[in-house]
Every structure is written in C-alpha cells, then in structure tokens.
Amino acid sequence: MTQQSTEPRTTAEDAGDGSRQPAGRSWLDRYFHISDRGSTLAREMRGGITTFMAMCYILLLNPVILGSVQDVQKNTLEHSALVTATALGAAVCTLLMGFVGKVPLALAAGLNVSAALTTQVVPHMTWPQAMGMCVMYGVVICLLVVTGLREMVMNAIPLALKHAITMGIGMFVALLGLVKAGFVGIGNPGSPVTLGINGKLAGWPVLFFCITLLLIFMLQARKVPGAILIGIVIGSGLSIAATKFGGLTAKDWGGTAPGIEGSAVSMPDFGLFGHVEFGGWGSIGVLSVTMIVFTLVLAGFFDAMATIIGVGTEAKLADDKGRMPGLSKALFVDGAGGAIGGLTGGSGQTVFIESASGVGEGARTGLSSVVTGLFFAACLFFTPVTQLVPGQVAAAALVVIGSMMMSVAGHVDWSDRATSIPVFLTVALMPFTYQITTGVGAGVIAYTAIKAAQGKWREIGAFMWVLTGIFLVYFSLHPIEQWLGVR
16 A cells, blocks of 8 residues: 655645735745745744743653652762753754744643653663663654554544544643642542632632633634733733732742743753763663653654644645644654753753643744744743743633634534544543553554444554554553563
8 A cells, every 4th residue: 555645735834815925035935935835924923932931841840850869879960960961952953943844833842751760770870871762762753654554554543533532622721820820729538629729710820811801702712923922921011010018928829930030041960971871780670671662752752742733734735634843853853852952961851731821812834933942942041030930820722722613522423422422522522531552552453343243344544553552552561571570
C-alpha cells in the first residue's frame, strides 16, 4: 500500500480570497508562509507572546519538581542551574520548531517526564543517568519519525477520533486552568473534586482569575483582536497593584507573588549542561531500564501526537482528513526535544498544550514559535521578569482555549454509537484521569472493539490494530511488570 503524501495543502493556502500576496512579500512572509496561511506579522507576534505568558510558569515549576528529590547517591540539583536548564531547553526546542517545523507549537520540559524521573528513575539512578534516559527515549522517538512510523500512526487514526482528541485536550486544558487558578480543588474520596477549597472560593488570586476570564470572554464576544493577551496584561496589572497596595503576600498567591524583588537581571548557570551518563544500571537491571524507556516513549509519543492534532486543528492547519503540512518535521523536533532536554539537564522537552493560547490569538505559523523561543532565551538573563504574570491569571487563558477547542463537536455524528462511544471516552477520560495518553488509548481500543463487533474489520486498518495492542499493553503495564519481576 502506497503511503499518501503527508504535505497536504490547507484551506488557507489554497484560498484565493486575497489572503495570498503574489508580489512584494518579505522573506519572512515567504519562509513562514504567513500570508499563505491567512495570518499577519502582528498576529504571529501576539500569538508568540501569549504562548510564552501561558507557559512561563514552567520556569518556576520544573525546578521545584526536579530539585526536590535526591538521586540514589543523595545528590540534589541546584535551583539556579535548573532554571537555566529549563529556559535553555525550551528556547532551543521552540526555536527549532519555529524554524524547522514552521508550526505554532512551543516546547518545554514535560511535567509528565519530570514526574517520571523523580518517582521512577532517580531513586535508583544518578541524575546524569536519569538525563541519559531522556536522551534515549528522545532518540527512539526520532527513529520512529525517520522511519515514517510515527506519522503513519497519526494519519491512521480516524477523523472522528482526531476531533475527539481536540475536544478532550480542550476539556483537559480547561480543567488544568481551573485547578491552577484554585477554582477547582482536590476533595476527598466522597467528593474527588470540589469548588475551590472545601467547597468555597477562597483568596484574592481566584478573584483575579475570574476577572481575567470574564474580561477575555467579553472582549472575544466584542471580537476585539488580542483579547487573550489584553486580558492577561490587565489581570496581571491588577494583581500587581493589589499585591503592592493591598498587602498580599507570596503565601496568598500560593508561593510566588507577582512582581520583581531585587534586580530584573539574572546570570545563567550552565552547571547541568552536558551532564549525561549511559550505563551503570546494574542495581535495577536492563529489563527495568527497558520498561522505563518504554513508558517515557509511550507517554511522549501519544501526548505530543494528541497535542499536535488538537492545536493543529484549532489553527486550521489540518486538511479535511486531519493531516497537517510539515508534520514529519514537527514530529522530529518534538522527538529531538527529549534528547535536547537530557543534554541541557532540564528533563525531556515536549510540545506544550499552552501553544493553543497563541493559536487563539491568531498564530498560524512557526514565526510565533520563534517569538516564544526568543522570550525563553531572554529568560536566561531576565528570569525574575516572568514572575510579573501570576499563574492564576495565565490560567484564565487555558480555560478560554478549552472552550474554543470544543467547537469541533459539531463535526461528530453523535447518533452513530460506533463513533460517539469512542469519542465520548476520549473526551471524558483525558480530564477525568488527568492524562492525555489515557484518553487516546481508551478511544482507540473502544473504536477497534466496536468496529470488530459490527463485523467491519476492514474499516479498522492495520495500524489501528497495532495501536490497540500497544494500548492494551499500556493499560496492563503494572501487572506485566509484576509478572516479569520488575517491581
């Protein structure tokens, strides 16, 4: 079977409505296809800034996650070096995505990867060996891209499931924003999630989240350009003023108050760069190493795949079959992010769903990613400036984007149970389990099982059968590990 071209032209590129500029186009426009995709330089700049503002929390959060755990030799990572490693990895990978992938996707240290390193890896290895794991899983994903397997898997997923992934990520992003803002809290076994803390909205940060959210919605309803960015800027300004004149403290903000204490300039600490080791895994065995790498590959593979599908669809870069132009390059950069993150010492880098906030501002090309990457690069020297935007205010943008991504629900045939059941499981399980991969896996297995029950074996496709087998292993990973004696 001959594989179809993976460089489809999108609606914006085929349009003859004047969005294309036949003459006098700058090299920037030609290189990034700005006018071809119906965008403008101002939209790309605005989108890049918005994405950075929605993502800059990673510079504060990732160092806390990685710096709070000792490795097997009781060594910890320096906070200043972790901040530099996080900023450097995000800058390099996002700039690569912009210049090579040419799509509006930003990368940074994956929190799922960082969490896996702290809980599964470093209790049994040194930090350099853990970063070696990141390099290994990144190389594996790159090989999957080079052989064409990763792109073939993405193209094999039915269009209805691609719409479901977009909606599921929308719900996941919205819940992420609500939790980050403190509007939704973790309850108890009788009530797993609650309104705020113990059923009540408490504290000024939640108020500024609500103000920012409503402001963005009102600006969008009025069709004001840059609604998300304007809302974040105003919300941040109000938060800074309230902190300064209202006596709010870092405790009120959950750890970091908006504003700059001391100098706005900070010198980078490259102490973790290149600290990578391979081998020395005798204490846990080769089988355990293989299972860890498999887990990282699986999470990185499908989380990024789902994010690229969701953001690409929202950016209207996908054709009527859900394929994107330049997909293979974007996938390769994402895979390389694992290795680059390991080399910088800041954990494996992956595509961030917050990229959707820039798309919501009109970003359609890699130029917005270049803008985001340059801001991360600037943070190597101006890290304190990122504290001007409270996490609760930035969270409002995530809820807004979540609402926008639900618009594809109209493309799903909800009367067809063979379609609606897998779509429902995908959409529901992403936010309910707080894992993108789980939602994708449940949807794939349900789709295959229902089509098989209907006797429509040929409609499933070979790659969907393979994916179903992989996800069955994924959901059975714990008993398999116990059976093999890994745990």
